[in-house]
Amino acid sequence: MKRLAIVLALVSGAALTTWLPAHAQQPRSGGELVFPVPSEPPSYDGHREETFGLIHPFAPFYNTLLRVDPFDPSGTKPVPSIAESWTVSPDGLTYTFKIRTGVKFHDGSDMTARDVKASHDKIIFPPPGVGSTRKGQYSAVASVEAPNATTVVIKLKYPSGSLLAGLSSPYNFIYKADILAKEPNWYEKNIMGTGPFTFVEHVKGSHVVGKKFADYWDKGKPYLDGFRAIFMRDSAAQVAAVRGERAHIQFRSFTPKDRDNLKAALGDKITVQESPWDCVLLVGFNHEKKPFDDKRVRRALTLALDRHEGSKALSQIAIVKTVAGVQVPGTPFATPPEELYKLAGYWTDPAKSRAEARRLLKEAGVPEGFSFTFSNRGIPMPYEPLGVWMIDQWRQVGLNVKHNVIESRAYYGVIRKGDAEVFMDFQCGYIVEPDLDMYKFLSSDRNPANYGRYKDPVLDDLYDKQGRAKSVEERKALIRQFEKRLLDEEVHYMMTLQWHRIVPHSSKVKGWTITPSHYLNNTLDTVWLTQ
Amino acid sequence: MTVTPHAIDELAGAGPRAGWLAAVLNFARRRPLGALGATVILLMVVLAASADVIAPYDPLATDYGAMLTAPGPGHWLGTDAFGRDVLSRMIYGSRTALMVGLGASLIGATLGSLIGVASAYFGGRVDLFVQRIMDVFFAFPVIILALAVVSILGTGVGNVILAIATPMVPRCARVVRSSALSVREMPYVDAARASGFGHRRIILRHMLPNVMAPILILGTAFLGEAILLESSLSFLGLGVTEPTAAWGLMLRGAAVEFAESAPWMAFFPGLAISLAVFGFNLFGDSLRDALDPRLRTQ
Numbered sequence: 001m002k003r004l005a006i007v008l009a010l011v012s013g014a015a016l017t018t019w020l021p022a023h024a025q026q027p028r029s030g031g032e033l034v035f036p037v038p039s040e041p042p043s044y045d046g047h048r049e050e051t052f053g054l055i056h057p058f059a060p061f062y063n064t065l066l067r068v069d070p071f072d073p074s075g076t077k078p079v080p081s082i083a084e085s086w087t088v089s090p091d092g093l094t095y096t097f098k099i100r101t102g103v104k105f106h107d108g109s110d111m112t113a114r115d116v117k118a119s120h121d122k123i124i125f126p127p128p129g130v131g132s133t134r135k136g137q138y139s140a141v142a143s144v145e146a147p148n149a150t151t152v153v154i155k156l157k158y159p160s161g162s163l164l165a166g167l168s169s170p171y172n173f174i175y176k177a178d179i180l181a182k183e184p185n186w187y188e189k190n191i192m193g194t195g196p197f198t199f200v201e202h203v204k205g206s207h208v209v210g211k212k213f214a215d216y217w218d219k220g221k222p223y224l225d226g227f228r229a230i231f232m233r234d235s236a237a238q239v240a241a242v243r244g245e246r247a248h249i250q251f252r253s254f255t256p257k258d259r260d261n262l263k264a265a266l267g268d269k270i271t272v273q274e275s276p277w278d279c280v281l282l283v284g285f286n287h288e289k290k291p292f293d294d295k296r297v298r299r300a301l302t303l304a305l306d307r308h309e310g311s312k313a314l315s316q317i318a319i320v321k322t323v324a325g326v327q328v329p330g331t332p333f334a335t336p337p338e339e340l341y342k343l344a345g346y347w348t349d350p351a352k353s354r355a356e357a358r359r360l361l362k363e364a365g366v367p368e369g370f371s372f373t374f375s376n377r378g379i380p381m382p383y384e385p386l387g388v389w390m391i392d393q394w395r396q397v398g399l400n401v402k403h404n405v406i407e408s409r410a411y412y413g414v415i416r417k418g419d420a421e422v423f424m425d426f427q428c429g430y431i432v433e434p435d436l437d438m439y440k441f442l443s444s445d446r447n448p449a450n451y452g453r454y455k456d457p458v459l460d461d462l463y464d465k466q467g468r469a470k471s472v473e474e475r476k477a478l479i480r481q482f483e484k485r486l487l488d489e490e491v492h493y494m495m496t497l498q499w500h501r502i503v504p505h506s507s508k509v510k511g512w513t514i515t516p517s518h519y520l521n522n523t524l525d526t527v528w529l530t531q
Numbered sequence: 532m533t534v535t536p537h538a539i540d541e542l543a544g545a546g547p548r549a550g551w552l553a554a555v556l557n558f559a560r561r562r563p564l565g566a567l568g569a570t571v572i573l574l575m576v577v578l579a580a581s582a583d584v585i586a587p588y589d590p591l592a593t594d595y596g597a598m599l600t601a602p603g604p605g606h607w608l609g610t611d612a613f614g615r616d617v618l619s620r621m622i623y624g625s626r627t628a629l630m631v632g633l634g635a636s637l638i639g640a641t642l643g644s645l646i647g648v649a650s651a652y653f654g655g656r657v658d659l660f661v662q663r664i665m666d667v668f669f670a671f672p673v674i675i676l677a678l679a680v681v682s683i684l685g686t687g688v689g690n691v692i693l694a695i696a697t698p699m700v701p702r703c704a705r706v707v708r709s710s711a712l713s714v715r716e717m718p719y720v721d722a723a724r725a726s727g728f729g730h731r732r733i734i735l736r737h738m739l740p741n742v743m744a745p746i747l748i749l750g751t752a753f754l755g756e757a758i759l760l761e762s763s764l765s766f767l768g769l770g771v772t773e774p775t776a777a778w779g780l781m782l783r784g785a786a787v788e789f790a791e792s793a794p795w796m797a798f799f800p801g802l803a804i805s806l807a808v809f810g811f812n813l814f815g816d817s818l819r820d821a822l823d824p825r826l827r828t829q
């Protein structure tokens with residue numbers, strides 16, 4: 001009897017031990033997620049904007065046709081969202097999406113295929129006067145049709161391997177067709193979607209509040225009662241908020257030092273997630289302003305940078321790390337280092353590189369001590385350290401650079417208007433995919449987000465060809481040609497260093513997985529708090 | 532007796548002047564704290580003027596092999612997160628501090644004085660109107676007003692000078708106006724009016740020189756405040772921008788992040804700001820005591 005009691009106790013103990021962790025991971029409903037956001041968007045329109053300042057606080061109010069699997073750390077798998085399934089025709093030219101039923105807008109009306117069509121028409125074929133930053137990513141699309149309330153058909157001009165990735169864009173908010181028909185720009189100043197949270201308030205410069213949408217189509221979700229996004233520009237204040245347990249998470253990234261400090265201070269109360277980051281800061285040259293219309297000058301500016309030393313040094317103090325070309329290092333289409341290091345500005349001999357830079361500047365008639373203004377975005381990390389680094393690198397080839405730091409909201413106005421000479425720009429993808437990552441560099445008549453204001457038909461042609469390549473090897477070769485023309489021969493833009501994403505967050509936060517993109521996983525429907 | 536315009540101008544002028552060296556020694560003997568303040572200011576001016584000669588390194592030159600080096604023989608006050616020499620950046624930072632401080636004080640005190648004297652001189656509705664505008668400016672705390680101006684104009688040294696000068700204008704105007712009200716009643720002002728002098732001449736040549744004491748005191752006090760305000764704006768990322776060497780700027784970013792492992796990055800610029808403000812306040816207080824006739828007799 002005693003033996004039996006011992007055996008029973010051991011079995012019960014073992015069962016309890018295995019049950020408890022599993023039970024502890026069961027999502028719990030309730031609580032308000034609080035997170036700082038380092039930037040505030042110029043408008044509420046996801047189709048127009050291109051900043052995480054929009055995605056982090058406003059994505060929870062919307063759904064998209066597809067989404068990237070929120071639990072996939074590679075952040076590369078499109079999964080259903082508003083579309084519950086899809087089929088592709090054998091010729092790859094017709095995609096048919098089955099739209100969910102029972103999806104409601106926050107005003108109580110039903111969402112149908114008509115709303116999906118209207119939203120994607122606005123993104124892909126925007127009428128005059130309506131901004132759509134990423135329309136060029138859908139250049140393969142011939143039409144978007146809604147034959148009935150639960151079907152959307154997208155027809156292509158030519159097969160495109162990146163269409164599903166493009167349709168998973170977290171910016172492609174589904175808007176209400178009736179509203180768009182009356183006022184296409186209504187969503188720039190208003191918020192009304194089908195997302196898991198409804199909009200409560202946005203106090204400019206302070207915060208955004210959302211509360212759980214009771215009629216959300218994915219029953220049981222969201223788990224949170226609501227969220228509060230606090231606009232906090234200063235990174236030290238963001239770290240202090242997490243350290244003081246006044247905020248749960250900052251979705252963008254902290255620095256290596258912040259991570260170490262938080263871990264040292266809070267121990268197990270902090271969980272750290274890290275990932276390579278599909279983000280890079282670029283330097284754009286306004287091709288309409290002299291002397292930056294001269295490719296010798298642009299080439300000199302990229303040759304002045306010692307990226308290899310910069311990588312070692314800046315990775316200790318900033319969220320940048322790897323020397324990269326147009327693709328995230330280590331991904332299938334990335335250029336191998338030995339080939340990349342042949343491009344201008346990637347040479348491993350900085351003295352030789354800078355001597356060539358000086359020669360080119362002299363040849364282009366740019367005098368020693370030539371002064372120009374470098375416009376930078378007023379977000380401290382990593383814009384400021386990279387700005388300081390580059391200005392010093394340019395000084396070493398005899399250039400005198402004035403650093404013009406522009407507040408984040410005003411910054412886009414300046415570079416969109418073409419007021420800046422040389423400026424910091426960025427390329428952040430939501431999925432590592434050459435079509436999406438390289439679209440940024442297309443001619444200004446194809447891509448409104450090309451702030452360099454140049455047109456290069458050769459580059460456009462290479463982009464189109466790689467998107468339609470029939471084999472991986474052919475596509476790789478075309479991407480190499482594109483990269484060489486962009487970064488070495490014409491230097492329309494220049495790359496700085498690839499980012500590295502570090503998100504230390506409260507261990508109370510569950511149901512959130514880091515990916516290489518800080519645009520993903522901000523719908524917050526899967527996120528929950530342990531207490 | 533014939534009163535010439537020149538004689539009236541003379542009447543409005545200052546009294547007998549003592550030798551400057553004797554005045555300085557007298558000031559130092561009677562007001563040692565003021566002399567201490569003046570020494571700090573003098574040191575700052577010397578550092579700013581000779582920065583190119585005495586700074587051991589180029590303040591903008593990065594050295595990634597020497598990032599976050601602790602104070603030692605190679606770098607007396609250590610290096611920052613970019614390997615820049617902290618001492619050199621502090622020496623050049625004194626130039627930025629003085630440039631912003633002097634620029635803001637000069638603009639603020641000049642405009643404020645002119646507005647204050649003109650307001651007192653014209654009196655009546657003009658005075659009422661001008662003072663109500665000044666009241667509007669007074670309603671905002673100094674830092675808020677400066678933040679508002681810099682957010683409209685943008686960052687950079689020139690804009691920061693204007694941003695800091697703006698809240699100084701009404702404060703100077705109010706103080707100068709109160710002094711100018713009594714000057715307005717002086718016989719030499721009446722005499723100038725009777726002689727048919729224009730408003731500009733009476734304001735600039737007869738009234739303004741006689742309210743110089745409060746202007747000087749305010750200007751000195753503003754200098755310290757302007758340095759503190761510039762540091763605050765730069766610390767908030769709204770003042771002078773990187774890579775310019777400026778004390779407030781040295782306190783932000785990596786200095787905060789590495790405050791525990793590299794405290795010298797924040798400690799020395801913080802000390803410099805404190806000393807400069809302390810120096811200007813001590814000197815300003817002593818100057819006020821020396822120039823205030825009520826305190827002078829004590």
